[in-house]
Amino acid sequence: MKKSLPAIALGLGLMATATGAWAQEAGPAMAAVVEAVVETAAEAAPVLSAGDTAWMLTSTMLVILMVIPGLALFYGGLVRSKNMLSVLAQVFTIFSLITVLWAIYGFSLTFGGEGKFFGGFDKIFLAGITPDTLSATLATIPEYVFVAFQSTFAAITVALIVGAFAERIKFSAVMIFSVLWFTFSYIPMAHMVWGGGLLAKDGALDFAGGTVVHINAAVAGLVGAYMVGKRIGFGKEALPPHSLTLTMVGASLLWVGWFGFNAGSAGAANGIAGLAFINTILATGAAAVAWIVAEGLHKGKPSMLGAASGAVAGLVTITPAAGFVGPMGSIVMGLIAGPLCLWGVSGLKRLLKVDDVCDVFGVHGVGGILGAILTGVFCAAGLGGVEPEGFNMAHQVWVQFKSVIVTIVWCGVVSFICFKIADVLVGLRVAEDAEREGLDITTHGESAYNR
Template identity: 50%
Template sequence: MINSGDTAFMLVSTMLVMFMTPGLGLFYGGLVRSKNVLSIILQSFISLGIVSIIWIFYGYSLAFGPDIHGFIGNFDWACLNGVGLTPGRYSDSIPHLLFCAFQLMFAIITPALITGAYAERMKFSAFIIFTVLWTTFVYLPVCHWVWGGGWLGKLGALDFAGGTVIHINSGAAALVVAFMIGKRKGWGKDAIMPHNLTMTLLGAGILWFGWFGFNAGSSLSAGGLATMALLTTQLSAGTGAVSWIAAEWIYHGKPTTLGVASGALAGLVAITPAAGFVGPVSAILIGLIAGIICCFAMSLKTKFGYDDALDVVAVHGIGGIWGALATGLFASKAINPAGFDGLFYGNPKQLLIQAIGVIAAIAYSTIVTIFIVKIIDYIVGLRITEEEEIQGLDVSLHNEVGYTM
């Protein structure tokens, strides 16, 4: 039976998660140079359109439809056939169509996250094809594995709101694209600085706000579990901000506004898979460690020589891995009887299951993304010309400028 309170709560949560994608555009927009600000924001905004179309025609059915051998859904729900205003398989208190809309917002932001890795140098045509192919062949299968009745969910992997499905998945793809598209002109030699950290902080605030819909909404009802997920989200984000800024203050001499924004994001990423399975103290520990390890993971791109322009790998990839594994440590059935106890509550097997999920998502996303990038490079070419890169994508690809002085 439809519950009006749960439905109202999920309507608001869906809108909050949608708002995260424009927030991501602002977060990324401030971090690029002024000549590329519109191009990176456009990539987030157009994802709202591209993925919505995919989701309705076949995406939702492949992600959440009746299972085919644990790997993918079938086409029974294509064009939302049979997806109506009565409760569906995944909730008995909200309309099936509302669950579909809520999950659409997750599907939208995941490929948008990857844009930070190849910022300032990918063709717009290549971006569009990448978004379509990656959503279809990477996001939809991994989503089904975990949430749609696939093999990882049946194995017992816990992912409350997308640590594996969204952050590890996108982080692995970001690393592949960053390596394959190559470094920006002048990277490692010239200073490539964020042009507007005020915009980045605004974007971070929108992301933090929207994340309450992301995590609390994943309870699919307005009640105690949503309350706990909201609180753990806040605690991990706040602690991540503090631990990141403390780490950079100690090791680099000065605390920065970019550090506090990045630390909050690291805490949000890490708590995402655990939000509805852990308690407040565990959330603080998860955020504390996330801020520190993601801060130091920023140095990986210099060490290994890949230009992950906006640190998708360090924040989403490393943060997502830590969050998935931390769920295997701190999960407690006392918080959520529908979950499992983790290692610290007497169930070491859960940590192993979480590790299997991490490895599977990284391996699958990496391999398929390599093929997708090679195909795109062959069809339309991946990268803009050197002249276009010097001029900036805003003018060379879109005939616009972000600022008129």
């Protein structure tokens, strides 16, 4: 049975008193040795921090705010009104499903072992975790809090994917794909980067999920958009967003929630959390301004959708770098991200000839790749960053580039297989008449708005 922290502290104190008294009789030298041993043991024992725990609980709630309602409303506003509820249902249900799977086996396979691609089964069903158990990864918070925090990352990553093929995919196919992809793409990528796996051993830097979350989800969305096919009328008729008001509300909630996403990834209420916090403000603001300036120069009119999309592009780009780069570096990253992601949702999208409804790849893919690579540049101390020990910029950029390639290849192959399995089991696409009528009525039997 595990001893409580107060009991351990009391035991150390009694041991110090008893052995110290004996050692004084044996001589001052022995007393000094015993005192040093006791102090070392006390320092080595992990101690729960109320401040760190409170911040991580808050961060967890903020990430939940990002998903439901943030991401759901952001995507929901971008589709047509007849498909609004279908997007909300997909995001809400995916969040519910993945958090449960995370507790059953996801956490164990990600953080419970030391393999290159997967962890172990020692913490399956959260075995061995109690209210008194401190996290092995973040030693000042309860392990339950770490499990909960990481569950939100897993859930939002899977939910991000659905924006690429919204308005024409079967709900059952989304659920089947989500289970398979979570198991064979998210878990191994998270383990490789954050669980001590392949990319972690290589020295890849990913503070809050540039590879694990954004590139991973974006590649899956791109593969899904190709495999599901284009919407009826795509390229022939206008398919405009039905509510940019809701999209703006969703983007705002994403920005607020992202403070938990980035600053929470510091794992404590400390200076690195503060650095990630301010970077999340600055990179996002810079990207939003840069996007609408570029859009204004290109199209003649800066749009609200452009400002919201630019903000999300900045959030995505700073995610892998949030705790590694300085504030001025984050601004530069945001200024680059805005115009580049604008090209991602326009020029690149046309080159790819893909119907990515909510521009998952154009924003999360392009922004994630940019952020992952630039992390290797702006983490340099000479540029105001917090560089790792033995840092060499050229080497670090190469390591970052390799991590991007591994993510793209791994996710691309796994996503194709997962979509194929869902297609064989239930089919990916709804019938043509169902798509024309809208998924709200044909799939869920309800409507987002009264007529």
